[in-house]
Amino acid sequence: MATIRLGISSCLLGDEVRFDGGHKRDSSLVETVGPLVEWVPVCPEVELGLGVPREPMHLVRSDGEIRLVGTRSEKDHTDEMEAYARRRVAELVDHDLHGYVLKARSPSCGLVDVIPQIADGGCGRTHGRQIRRCAHRDVSRPARRGRGAVEGAGPPPSIPRARPRLPEVCETPTMSESPFELSSTFVHLGLGASATPVPDFEWSGEFLETYAKRFASDGDDGRLVCITPQSASWDVWERHPAGEELVVLLSGRSTFIQEVDGAGQRIELEPGQAFVNPTNVWHTSDVHEPGEALFVTPGRGTEHRPR
Ligand code: SF4
Numbered sequence: 001m002a003t004i005r006l007g008i009s010s011c012l013l014g015d016e017v018r019f020d021g022g023h024k025r026d027s028s029l030v031e032t033v034g035p036l037v038e039w040v041p042v043c044p045e046v047e048l049g050l051g052v053p054r055e056p057m058h059l060v061r062s063d064g065e066i067r068l069v070g071t072r073s074e075k076d077h078t079d080e081m082e083a084y085a086r087r088r089v090a091e092l093v094d095h096d097l098h099g100y101v102l103k104a105r106s107p108s109c110g111l112v113d114v115i116p117q118i119a120d121g122g123c124g125r126t127h128g129r130q131i132r133r134c135a136h137r138d139v140s141r142p143a144r145r146g147r148g149a150v151e152g153a154g155p156p157p158s159i160p161r162a163r164p165r166l167p168e169v170c171e172t173p174t175m176s177e178s179p180f181e182l183s184s185t186f187v188h189l190g191l192g193a194s195a196t197p198v199p200d201f202e203w204s205g206e207f208l209e210t211y212a213k214r215f216a217s218d219g220d221d222g223r224l225v226c227i228t229p230q231s232a233s234w235d236v237w238e239r240h241p242a243g244e245e246l247v248v249l250l251s252g253r254s255t256f257i258q259e260v261d262g263a264g265q266r267i268e269l270e271p272g273q274a275f276v277n278p279t280n281v282w283h284t285s286d287v288h289e290p291g292e293a294l295f296v297t298p299g300r301g302t303e304h305r306p307r
Pocket of ligand 1: 009010011012017018019042043044045046103106108109
């Protein structure tokens with residue numbers, strides 16, 4: 001039987017090649033699909049020589065062009081990535097791939113979930129650099145797979161392969177056509193009544209710094225919408241100088257506490273009940289039964305102090 005050969009973003013196999021030295025191993029791919037196929041792993045950023053760990057990158061639209069730049073240094077890697085992608089895609093064609101599985105939302109690998117930072121006031125979504133190059137060479141046609149990875153596993157060798165082109169930049173489906181979990185993909189509400197999903201949100205300092213920088217132009221009007229588990233009482237107080245925060249308890253049972261005139265004002269919440277944390281008021285929470293809560297938070301300048 002002929003071998004099915006698939007290209008794959010190597011972090012999905014568990015290779016520790018991500019910017020932070022981690023991986024995004026997809027066990028369903030590795031354990032279920034893996035025995036049936038031959039993987040051809042690719043990590044564009046490592047193969048480009050950027051090393052591990054490295055500065056994270058994002059896509060920025062500037063003067064009508066999509067550029068691949070470092071989130072802190074703003075170093076522009078577009079030209080070198082384009083040159084690398086030309087070489088690498090030619091090699092992948094020689095591998096006679098039947099499809100590929102690509103990490104979604106990666107500026108280098110992702111297909112449709114990459115949301116470029118808008119530098120010129122426009123709006124839109126685009127493909128990662130590598131997949132754009134693949135699209136132009138018609139290696140195969142990737143398709144989305146679930147929330148995380150995208151895959152383009154073409155049919156097995158015995159079945160003729162259709163090779164339609166990918167749509168060009170900004171013609172990909174909108175997020176509204178693609179449901180997501182608000183507990184992992186948070187949403188940033190910005191000026192102009194915009195709502196921008198932020199996938200794989202992390203509470204790490206690096207991620208928060210990148211997030212704040214990306215949406216800095218929204219100023220105090222930027223809000224983060226998220227669902228977070230309330231599994232234990234908070235060990236910190238926090239406050240939001242930029243504005244008022246809406247809190248909705250979705251499940252479980254909690255008492256939220258606001259510090260007003262030096263005293264703790266307690267707000268007992270049942271599922272479905274909500275309250276507002278006033279601007280700059282210190283607040284915390286005691287969790288009686290674990291559950292989840294929805295927050296709409298003006299996060300700019302948020303402060304914490306130990307409880
Ligand atoms: S998403 Fe692509 S560029 Fe990023 S670590 Fe994975 S393979 Fe490398």
